[in-house]
Amino acid sequence: MIERIEYIAEERDRIHVYNMDENNLITKVVPTIEKQKLLCLDPLYYVKRQSLYADFYTHKDHLAIAALMDNLDETNWIVSYDDDMPEIRKYFAGFKPIEYALQYNANARYMGNEVLFCCEALGVSEIV
DSSP: OHHHHHHHHHHHOOOOOSSOOOOIIIIGGGGSSOTSSSEEEEOOOOOOHHHHHOOOOOOOHHHHHHHHHTTTTTTTEEEEESOOHHHHHHHHTTTEEEEEEEEOOOOOOOEEEHHHHHHGGGGOOOOO
């Protein structure tokens, strides 16, 4: 863990974190980013959205994110979701789903399943 933190510290000038709605980020910020950068999105929970957030995404919002990602021809991108709703896979049907397990620690410690979608240019087929 220490090595990871040190690596991030070394690369801090190349890392930009935005606390914005994905739609605004994609339409307003991404066009200003050089294309050799990587956009990573982790949208709000799909299933538990109403119980966790006061301002949550609807089905339509998640579908809009998928459509925006599909049109990002000049940007490398990754989107991760909880893998608990078939709707998300339908929204990203043009991209190969990459499944992986992840340990959650926020409220209670448990293993959960996530799914990752990424642009074809990255050539990612599995998580090792």
